[in-house]
Amino acid sequence: MARIVAGVGCSHVPAIGVAMDTHKTHEPYWAPVFRGFEFSRHWMRENRPDVVFLVYNDHCTAFSAEMIPTFALGCAAEFQPADEGWGPRPVPVVKGHQKLASHIAQSVILDEFDLTIMNRMEVDHGLTVPLSVMFGEVDEWPCAVIPLCVNVVQYPAPTGNRCYNLGKAVRRAIESYDDDLKVMVFGTGGMSHQLQHERAGLINPEFDKRFLDLLTEDPVAGSRITHLEYLREAGSEGIEMVMWHVMRGALNEHVREVHRHYHVPASNTAVGHIILENA
Amino acid sequence: MTKPKDYDDIPGTFVFDADRSREGYHLNMFCISLRLQVNRDAFRADPGTYLDRYPMNADQREAVLKREWNRLIELGGNIYYTSKLAAFDGITFQDLAAVMTHMDRDSYRAMMLAGGRPIEGNRYKSEWETK
Numbered sequence A: 001m002a003r004i005v006a007g008v009g010c011s012h013v014p015a016i017g018v019a020m021d022t023h024k025t026h027e028p029y030w031a032p033v034f035r036g037f038e039f040s041r042h043w044m045r046e047n048r049p050d051v052v053f054l055v056y057n058d059h060c061t062a063f064s065a066e067m068i069p070t071f072a073l074g075c076a077a078e079f080q081p082a083d084e085g086w087g088p089r090p091v092p093v094v095k096g097h098q099k100l101a102s103h104i105a106q107s108v109i110l111d112e113f114d115l116t117i118m119n120r121m122e123v124d125h126g127l128t129v130p131l132s133v134m135f136g137e138v139d140e141w142p143c144a145v146i147p148l149c150v151n152v153v154q155y156p157a158p159t160g161n162r163c164y165n166l167g168k169a170v171r172r173a174i175e176s177y178d179d180d181l182k183v184m185v186f187g188t189g190g191m192s193h194q195l196q197h198e199r200a201g202l203i204n205p206e207f208d209k210r211f212l213d214l215l216t217e218d219p220v221a222g223s224r225i226t227h228l229e230y231l232r233e234a235g236s237e238g239i240e241m242v243m244w245h246v247m248r249g250a251l252n253e254h255v256r257e258v259h260r261h262y263h264v265p266a267s268n269t270a271v272g273h274i275i276l277e278n279a
Numbered sequence B: 001m002t003k004p005k006d007y008d009d010i011p012g013t014f015v016f017d018a019d020r021s022r023e024g025y026h027l028n029m030f031c032i033s034l035r036l037q038v039n040r041d042a043f044r045a046d047p048g049t050y051l052d053r054y055p056m057n058a059d060q061r062e063a064v065l066k067r068e069w070n071r072l073i074e075l076g077g078n079i080y081y082t083s084k085l086a087a088f089d090g091i092t093f094q095d096l097a098a099v100m101t102h103m104d105r106d107s108y109r110a111m112m113l114a115g116g117r118p119i120e121g122n123r124y125k126s127e128w129e130t131k
Helices: A014-021 A031-035 A038-046 A098-110 A125-135 A160-175 A205-217 A219-223 A227-234 A238-249 B018-023 B025-033 B037-045 B047-051 B058-066 B069-074 B079-088 B093-100 B105-113 B125-129
Strands: A003-010 A051-056 A071-074 A116-118 A144-150 A182-188 A255-266 A269-278
Touching: A003 A125, A003 A160, A003 A238, A014 A031, A014 A125, A014 B093, A031 A255, A038 A125, A038 A255, A038 A269, A051 A125, A051 A238, A071 A098, A098 A144, A098 A160, A125 A144, A125 A182, A144 A238, A160 A182, A160 A219, A160 A238, A182 A238, A205 A219, A205 A227, A205 A238, A205 A255, A205 A269, A219 A238, A227 A238, A255 B105, B018 B025, B025 B058, B025 B079, B037 B047, B037 B079, B047 B058, B058 B069, B069 B079, B069 B093, B079 B093, B093 B105
Parallel strands: A003 A182, A051 A144, A051 A182, A071 A116
Antiparallel strands: A003 A269, A071 A144, A255 A269
16 A cells, blocks of 8 residues: 655745756855755655655746646656746656556545646646755656646635645545555745735745644644735745645644754745654 | 725735736736747847737736836736746846845845845735835
8 A cells, every 4th residue: 555654845946946956055045055955865865755746836837827727636657847948957857657646636536626637747946946955966856756736826826724635635545556655745835935026025934933833733723824814924925835735634633843944045035844754 | 896805905915816817818928938949039039029929908018118027017917927028138036026126136135135024014005105
């Protein structure tokens, strides 16, 4: 039987990917960001998963304004890193796990979560930056990846509660898969940040810390944070944090927080990272 | 009548909802087209003719040509789209944020290094009226 062993929360700031791709990670600006992932890379090597179920959002790359699915599950054999306007990131092609992905699609749709199924999809920094920070610079990604792309660009994103419950459905799907696979779930995006108009640059560390505390200790309360609170307190782009609730919903009620990292700034954004093991 | 939106009292913030998405559709589709080199070349060679492909309104077209970044947002543009136009001009995300907040590049960068724009005084439009 497949089983979920841990969840990872992680920002996916594009500038972090650029810093890695241009070898600037040791510069004073970036060094504190990457120091917080040293433990994580070691931990990933020790706990290597067979599959990562990676919840992220597309930034108008695979989807433009023409088509905006709320939840889109990547069921393809592989996913090419996209050209976002300055050439594709020099990272390996992302290999999917088609059998498990189609099993998850079938299971969660019958569980009343109406996913869009993607048999072809390019992936942008939202997906590749978390892989890069967790695995480092590699010739190929050490595991299969099943992308779940969530709309957080056009309001409203799915609610925290919906995401949390989808996480539970994903868990039921994974645990009903026959093969013995070790699965991790990544929730990505955030933390507080606003990229637009006159309030750009907003950072709210108190909100972010409370969010991380609730994620570990009281995920149901965390999943009830309203959209209005994200928009006002964490910035218009901070609403990405709803995606972390999918990850949390897929874990046990009680988890062990084995690592946390928080740093301001990376470009316009607060960087947050957490590792939760199923207790 | 539809109810007022609960997020409209957040200062300096234009939530990209279904109404703005509808208003900004052609503007945003123009911006995202610049993701591809062939389109960047065509826009660079002849901006007016290239913009004719996208039936945006006159205000949006003017805001594109004048690079009025905040007005683009006010007219239905979304930052993930308008940032592609900025990238076309060689402007990074962080420098675009500096422009939108009427700061020079170094001051904005220094603000971010010092912890970013604080939430205190930046939650409600009423807090900005006395500024």
